[in-house]
Amino acid sequence: MTAHPAVIGCIGGIDTSGGAGLARDAITVAGLHGQCWQVPTLVSQQSHQYHHATYALDCQVLAQALSILVDALPAAIKLGAIANDAQAQCILDQLTAIPATVPVIWDPVQISSAHGRLGQLSQSLINTLLTRCTLVTPNLPELGLLSGQSDSTLALSWLRANGPQYLLVKGGHAQHAQATDILYSPAHTWHFAGPRVPDIDMRGSGCITATAIACFMAKGYNCEDAVCLAKAVLSESYHTARPVAATQALAPAPHWPENADYFPVTQRNTALASSATGFGPLDQPYFGLYPVVDSIDWLQRVLAAGVSIAQLRIKATNPDILHQQVHQAVALGRKYQSQVFINDHWQLAIEAGAYGVHLGQDDLTTADLAAIANARLRLGVSTHGYAELCRVLPLMPSYIALGHVYPTSTKRMPSQPQGPARLAAYQALCGSIPTVAIGGIGPAQIPSVRAAGVHNVAVVSAITRAANPPAAIAQLQEALANVQRA
Template sequence: MTESNQDIAQMAQAILRAHGARFGLAESPATAQFTSQGSTYRAAKTACMALGFIEIDAECVARAWQAQTDRLGRFDATLWPVSPLDFGMQVLPVAQRPDAFAPCPRQLGLYAVLPDAKWTGRCARAGVPTVQLRFKSDDDLAIEQEVHAAVDAVRGTGALLFINDHWRAAIAAGAYGVHLGQEDLDALRPEELSQIRVAGLRLGVSTHGYAEMVRADAVSPSYLAMGAVFPTTLKKMATAPQGLARLDAYARLTSQYPQVAIGGIDAERLPAVLATGVGSVAVVRAIIAADDPEGACRELGLVIDSATGRRGGQ
C-alpha cells in the first residue's frame, strides 16, 4: 500500500513531535528535494529539513530512516537512525578492514590544536596527551622545518602528535599521525592515501555532519573529529554549529571509532560535551588564550580523564 501525501505529512509531523525539542526547529527551513518515492524517506527528509539539517545531511538521514523501516518492517517516528548499516557504512569493524589505518587510543583525552612547534612542545610538557600542529604556510621549506621541530618538541613526553594537512612532511618527520579536513581528503588520490597508510601514520578526519561521516568511514580512518559543536571565531565554518543533540546522535552512529569533539568548547561547556560519550575534546583558545596555559591544560585534562576513564594515557 502506498501512503498518500497526507499520510507522509502526518509521518513527518510525528518525527517532529518526537525530536523537535531535542534538535530544535529551523526558522525558515528550505524545501526538500526528493530523490526517492519511499514514504518514510520523504517524511524523514521533510522533517529533517524542518529540524535545520542541511540538504545533504537530511538526505542521508532520510535514506537511513527508510532503510531502518525496511529492515524492521515498521515505521517508528521515535527511533532516530543510529545503525551504521542503515547509513550504508561499512559492516566490518574498523580493526578488521584491510584498508584500515593504524589504530590510536580510543580515549585520546585532551586534544590541543596548536599553531606552531613551540606551542606543541609546551603543551606536551604540560601533560597534554594528544596535540595537533596546525601550521599555516605556503612555504614548503617552512612547513618541513616546523613539522620536524614539532616532532622533536614532543619527543620523550608521551604526547601523540598529529600534523594537520601536511601529510608528506609528517611522513618524512616520523609524526604519529595526520589530520585531514574533508576537502584535503577529497583532494588525495588513492595512491597518496595509501602512502599515509603504508607509512603507519594514524589518520584523523574532520566531519561536520552525517554525509561527511559516511564519506570518512569509507577510508577507515583512525579517529573521527566532529564539530563545530559550538560557534567559533577561529575559522569560517561551512555549516552552522552542530550543538549537543547532534553531537550525541553522531557519537552513537560512529561509536566504533575514537571520537574527538571540537569547536567552541571551553571549561564551562566541557561536562555537557563529555556526557555525549565522546572520548576526546579538542580545544584551541581554551589553552592558547588562557592566562595560565599549563594550568588550563591540567584543569581540562583532569575533567576529561575523569569522565572518560583514561588511565596512563590509554
C-alpha cells in the first residue's frame, strides 16, 4: 500500500481572492506531494489589488480546529497571519501538544499585499512565538515589526539573540541586482541568491516560500537544504506566473524542483574565491572504483590492484611526516599512472606537484582556490545536500562527491544518509561535472547507485576492512562492470 502523504498543518488567514493565505498554502502543499490540513485564523476580504476588511476567527472555534490538527499528527507546521494576542496564545497552548521535533515555520505576515492590516500582536506574544518556532521568514519590513526595532541592523541583532533556531531574512524588498535570502543558523550564515524577475508582482510569494520549506523539512531535509529547494520553487513560480490584474500575477501549482536554472547560488559565511582559469578535467571521468585510504601502505596496495584513481586521507599531524607522505603519494601516482588526490593538504599537494586535491566544505573556505587552479591541480569537493551542492557548482570542480548515500561507520557524519532517490536528484543538477557517490557502498549497493545515474563510487571500509582486500577490489570492479553492461 502506498504511504500516505505527510500532513502539513497550515495555520493562517483566508484570502478571499485566493492569491495568498491558506489557498496558496494548499496549492503549494499539494504540488509538493503533501496533505494540507488548514486552520483559519481570519478572513481577509480583498481582491488582488484592494483590501476591504479583516475578520478574526473566534478563539473557541480556533482552539477546536487546532486540537483536530494536533490529532492528525502533522509532520510540520506553517504559521501565517495571526489576528491578535488571544489567537497567538491559543496557538501556543496547542503547540505544546506537538513534539518539539516537528518543525514550526512562521511567515510573520501582518500586512496583506493589498495593503490591509491582517493582525496586531503585542511584543510579548511575538517574543514567545519566536522562541517556539524552528524558523521564521520575515521580509525586511517584517524584520522591524517582529523586533520592535526601526534600524534593520539592530532588528537583526535582536532577533538572532532572542528569536528562533533559524532566521531567514528574505531579500525581495532589498534594492539589489539579485534577490538574496539570508539564513542565519546556529553554525553558519547562508546566502541564497537568484536573479530578479522584472515587472512581475507575484501574489503569495511569502506563503509559497514558508510552506515549501515546511514541506521539505517534513520530508527530512535540514533547514538549509529546505530553504535551497524552496528558493528553486519560488524562482520557477516567478518564471511561470500568469497575470491576474494590471500589475499582479499568480503562480501555478509548483512541482518538485529539478531544473538547475532555477536553483540559487549559495554562499556559506563568505564567498568562495574561484579562479578564472578553472580546474583541470580528469583524465578518466568515468573511473568507476575510487578507494579512499589513510596510509601510504594502503595507497600502494590499491594502486597495485589496478585502480585508476585513489585518495589519500592522511591522519598524521606532524609536518615532516605529512610532507613525506604527500610526496610519496605523488610518486606512487606517477609510478602506477593513476589519478591520486590528496585530501585537505592543498599547500603540500601544490608543492609536490600532485595530480589533484580533495576538499571538504570547511576547507573550501580557507583554501586558496586560485592557487590550486593556477598550479594545474584537479579539484574534488565533498557535498552533503542541496545547499552545499549549489555552493560548489559555480566552481566547476573536476568532480563532485555526493554523500553520504548509505549509513557509514567510517567517520562521524553531521548529515543523515541521503539514499538513492536524493542521489539521483543531486546527480541531475551536476550536469557535465563528473560525480562520485560515497558512504556505505559495497557490491550490493552499486546497482542502485548506478541506477541513480552516478558512474563512480568511493569506498573505504569495503576494502580496508575486507579479509582479502585484492579480492574485494576485484569484486567491486566486477559489480561496476556488470551494471555498466546491463
